[in-house]
Amino acid sequence: MSRRRRVSRALIGVLSVTLALGLVFWLHNLTKTKGAPQAAQHVPPPPPAVAPIVKPTPAAEPARPTGLVTPTPFATKTAVAMATPSLSPVATPGSQSPPGGGATTPAAVSPPAAVTPVPASSATPLVDAQAKIEANDFLAARNLLNSALAAGNLSLADANAAKRLLGQVNEVVVFSPRRFANDTVGGTYGVKSGDRLDRIARQYEVTSELLCRINGISDPRKMQAGKDLKILNGPFHAVVDKSDFTLEIWLGNPGERGAMYITTFPVGLGADDSTPTGTWIVETQKKLKNPTYFSPRGEGVIAADDPDNPLGEYWIGLTGIDGHAVGKSSYGIHGTIRPESIGRQESMGCVRLINEDVEKVFELLVEGKSTVIIRE
Numbered sequence: 520m521s522r523r524r525r526v527s528r529a530l531i532g533v534l535s536v537t538l539a540l541g542l543v544f545w546l547h548n549l550t551k552t553k554g555a556p557q558a559a560q561h562v563p564p565p566p567p568a569v570a571p572i573v574k575p576t577p578a579a580e581p582a583r584p585t586g587l588v589t590p591t592p593f594a595t596k597t598a599v600a601m602a603t604p605s606l607s608p609v610a611t612p613g614s615q616s617p618p619g620g621g622a623t624t625p626a627a628v629s630p631p632a633a634v635t636p637v638p639a640s641s642a643t644p645l646v647d648a649q650a651k652i653e654a655n656d657f658l659a660a661r662n663l664l665n666s667a668l669a670a671g672n673l674s675l676a677d678a679n680a681a682k683r684l685l686g687q688v689n690e691v692v693v694f695s696p697r698r699f700a701n702d703t704v705g706g707t708y709g710v711k712s713g714d715r716l717d718r719i720a721r722q723y724e725v726t727s728e729l730l731c732r733i734n735g736i737s738d739p740r741k742m743q744a745g746k747d748l749k750i751l752n753g754p755f756h757a758v759v760d761k762s763d764f765t766l767e768i769w770l771g772n773p774g775e776r777g778a779m780y781i782t783t784f785p786v787g788l789g790a791d792d793s794t795p796t797g798t799w800i801v802e803t804q805k806k807l808k809n810p811t812y813f814s815p816r817g818e819g820v821i822a823a824d825d826p827d828n829p830l831g832e833y834w835i836g837l838t839g840i841d842g843h844a845v846g847k848s849s850y851g852i853h854g855t856i857r858p859e860s861i862g863r864q865e866s867m868g869c870v871r872l873i874n875e876d877v878e879k880v881f882e883l884l885v886e887g888k889s890t891v892i893i894r895e
């Protein structure tokens with residue numbers, strides 16, 4: 520009996536231990552299962568991706584000139600081809616020039632004066648040009664007005680107003696002794712021993728009379744070596760408009776790029792529309808002072824300086840080279856003893872001006888170089 524009790528107690532003990540171990544194992548698994556999600560929540564996220572740092576490549580610097588270029592203060596044939604008519608080179612003071620003209624080699628180059636920046640165009644060119652004139656900036660005014668005329672956007676009234684202003688400007692820039700260091704159509708020539716004014720004039724395709732006027736020279740034979748002359752680059756050309764009885768002077772071929780308007784003179788023309796249109800050239804050796812008149816109307820010969828000479832004091836002979844003028848000669852530009860005929864058709868076909876004006880035209884037009892366009 521006691522043996523059975525001992526066996527039963529042993530079995531109960533083994534069973535109790537087994538149950539206790541099972542309970543411990545179950546509790547352990549339960550705790551591990553509940554802790555797993557919580558542990559997952561605390562897993563640190565992976566670090567964010569970091570873009571690589573790229574150092575910017577510096578922009579390439581513009582190529583630098585290998586040497587210093589000093590601009591020439593006056594125009595040459597190639598340097599001003601885009602802005603002005605074909606020009607001969609202008610000598611600087613002290614430059615050496617071969618006999619009969621040609622390229623010049625300056626003995627020394629002075630630093631150019633500062634150039635006033637001028638806008639290529641303006642929305643109000645007349646107003647802006649007037650302001651430049653009042654500020655004594657004549658070159659800027661000239662550039663503004665010529666650019667406006669070349670653009671062709673001005674009304675007829677504004678174009679005429681621009682030409683009137685340019686006439687005022689050119690009285691200073693072209694016809695006065697005043698020099699402008701940055702003038703693209705003029706400059707300074709240093710007179711050397713043995714120089715002659717007519718040779719200098721031919722070199723720059725202007726007349727010696729014009730050089731006398733703009734330099735105040737009364738006797739061209741008395742030029743002094745070492746003195747400076749104001750020079751203009753020619754040749755000048757003329758346009759006669761039959762519809763409004765005007766003769767315009769241009770530097771450069773009228774209508775072409777770079778041509779510059781200079782001034783206007785009133786004219787008289789041939790009776791019954793007898794002045795032929797077309798292009799003419801000033802004849803060689805046909806520019807005459809105090810011309811003798813050989814009348815084609817049976818009036819005979821009227822001597823120079825005769826108060827009845829209808830040609831006045833100057834004659835510029837013309838030969839037709841294009842249009843209705845081709846093959847025509849014996850026409851010309853001259854003065855008159857009847858100033859009331861200006862603005863009318865009363866001549867025998869020639870272009871006539873008052874004597875004061877024809878003197879200036881005589882000084883501007885060059886034989887064999889200057890052309891005269893006569894248009895309706």
